[in-house]
Amino acid sequence: MKQANDDLSFQSDNLQRFIFDNAEIRGEWVHLHDAWQQVTSRREYPVAIQNVLGQMMAAAGLLAATVKIKGRLVLQLKSTGPVSLMMVECTSDNTLRAFAQWDEQQSLNDEANLTEITGEGTLAITIEVEGSKQPYQGIVSLGADSIAQLLETYFNQSEQLGTRVWLAANTVSAAGLLIQQLPSADHHSESEEEHWSRISQLSATVTESELLDLGAGTLLHRLFHEEECRLLSATSLEFSCNCSRERVANTISLLGEDDALQLLEEQGSVEVACEFCNEHYYFDQADVALIFNQTSGCPIFSSDTIH
Ligand SMILES: [Zn+2]
Known part of the structure; x- marks a missing residue:
């Protein structure tokens, strides 16, 4: 019986760690359904952009799990276009959010790959540790499909640990698989090289539909049934955006009073939409006056958000 795609028979929105008992190699599997639906329901993306954004979201989940920090990991792709910006954030509270900005004038083939939707640019991986002022950042130039x-290029440059990654996304789900040599492994020993080569080849047989449609147990058994692959802990992931009326008010105060008053005059209110969740915040004349301390006593940080 064929499983309907949007009726998953396994635990989605989940990150599953695994390890090989017969080799110095660890792995992660991630599958997002509800979290991904939260992103695609908030903004209508061209298919090609949506697919890449989904792959980035799965990647952020995989990468966040490789760094044990309190803080957040951000993947940011900037390019000359048609996509100008793609951003995904994964926090140590296991929340994800994502958005893309693109030139709506350009029509994109649904099957367009990364090179075709981006042009020149970079992918930055930023890790912000809570309480630390200096974030870690690794940058790779675009140019891969x-x-x-x-x-994989990033890991080759920064970690010096063999790392392979597979990602897939469609309108329903986003998913990924990562395998990595353990830091403790003697990477130059003949047996470890052989293990890495063999397990890489087995992993590379994974198809997009297997990533998108199978649960961790079924997929890992299918790929590694002749290996000693053992499931470790799993973590639930969910979509969450921490934008708020108060944060938006801060942004307006940075904009400056003159610009804010001009917007009020032109539009009747200052409207700000959160890029990540597309929540719209409105500030009327009294709200704006309060932001710039002209009057007082009127609470502006109430929950009068208009949907
Ligand atoms: Zn938001």
């Missing part, structure tokens, strides 16, 4: 290839 997929986010997975860019990440």
